[in-house]
Amino acid sequence: MKETIIEIKNLKYAYTSDKPALRGIDVTIGKGERIAVIGSNGAGKSTFFLNLNGVLTPDSGEIYFKGQKLTRDKKDLNTLRKSIGIVFQDADNQIIASTVMGEVSFGPMNLKLPREEVVRRVDEALEYMNITDFKDRPPHYLSGGEKKRITIADIIAMHSEVIVFDEPTAALDPLNAEMLEEVLEKLAAQEKTMLISTHDVDFAYRWAERALVFCDGQIIADAPPVEIFNDAEILRRANLKKPMMLEVYNAMVAKGMLPDDQAYPKDVAAFKHLLGA
Numbered sequence: 419m420k421e422t423i424i425e426i427k428n429l430k431y432a433y434t435s436d437k438p439a440l441r442g443i444d445v446t447i448g449k450g451e452r453i454a455v456i457g458s459n460g461a462g463k464s465t466f467f468l469n470l471n472g473v474l475t476p477d478s479g480e481i482y483f484k485g486q487k488l489t490r491d492k493k494d495l496n497t498l499r500k501s502i503g504i505v506f507q508d509a510d511n512q513i514i515a516s517t518v519m520g521e522v523s524f525g526p527m528n529l530k531l532p533r534e535e536v537v538r539r540v541d542e543a544l545e546y547m548n549i550t551d552f553k554d555r556p557p558h559y560l561s562g563g564e565k566k567r568i569t570i571a572d573i574i575a576m577h578s579e580v581i582v583f584d585e586p587t588a589a590l591d592p593l594n595a596e597m598l599e600e601v602l603e604k605l606a607a608q609e610k611t612m613l614i615s616t617h618d619v620d621f622a623y624r625w626a627e628r629a630l631v632f633c634d635g636q637i638i639a640d641a642p643p644v645e646i647f648n649d650a651e652i653l654r655r656a657n658l659k660k661p662m663m664l665e666v667y668n669a670m671v672a673k674g675m676l677p678d679d680q681a682y683p684k685d686v687a688a689f690k691h692l693l694g695a
């Protein structure tokens with residue numbers, strides 16, 4: 419069992435009195451876990467993330483970070499925002515500075531780090547996201563995918579222990595989505611705890627070791643992706659589709675073309691390996 423980093427107990431949140439967005443979320447997150455947060459539009463994924471990093475205040479429930487119960491006082495909120503970085507769904511909600519460089523420096527400067535450390539972190543984050551060439555440009559005049567890469571660099575430069583990505587690949591072209599997966603690998607090697615909300619079931623299946631399925635403000639399943647994507651009832655309730663790789667694998671097993679040994683290849687390379695190709 420991994421060391422617990424975050425524990426959430428009975429978290430509830432409503433934007434308006436007529437319809438709660440979160441109806442009681444209970445979840446424990448281990449250090450270094452890669453978690454996909456999936457579910458249909460309006461299920462509560464973004465609301466969960468915004469409560470998790472202190473942007474929204476829960477109506478009730480508790481959040482513990484490394485065993486410490488967090489309150490709404492300034493010190494706890496600072497701990498929360500420093501330790502749990504969030505890449506927002508809409509980049510325009512995150513970007514505040516007038517140049518890319520200024521934007522990515524903003525977080526580390528607020529941490530009151532020495533200047534050289536700020537410069538080192540910013541250079542590293544720009545390089546990670548392949549945006550060094552944009553550093554003097556105003557972020558507001560970049561494309562949607564370019565802005566997204568800047569907001570990811572913002573969070574990388576913070577060196578947060580937990581990183582929450584709200585649909586990071588939605589605005590990215592295939593090449594940049596692939597590059598993001600390489601960045602995620604580097605972050606995983608640094609033992610970062612990552613939660614990613616996504617509608618890309620192929621990505622969730624390939625990348626995550628655990629998936630949380632949100633449906634109407636509740637978590638209706640919490641299991642390894644292969645278990646979730648093989649559960650027809652969960653897929654139906656949460657409006658999810660089966661990942662392509664799993665669909666093909668299951669069809670080939672059903673036809674007797676592959677042994678039923680639950681090999682479950684995650685990507686094309688693993689599938690080819692299974693076929694001996």
Ligand SMILES: Nc1ncnc2c1ncn2[C@@H]1O[C@H](COP(=O)(O)OP(=O)(O)OP(=O)(O)O)[C@@H](O)[C@H]1O
Nearest residue numbers: 433434439457458459460461462463464465466632
């Ligand atoms: N600012 C807001 N004011 C009022 N209601 C909101 C607001 N933001 C979200 N909601 C409502 O809260 C519920 C949960 O929304 P949320 O954005 O958390 O869903 P989501 O799972 O992230 O959806 P998506 O996949 O579309 O991003 C929805 O019913 C939504 O209409």
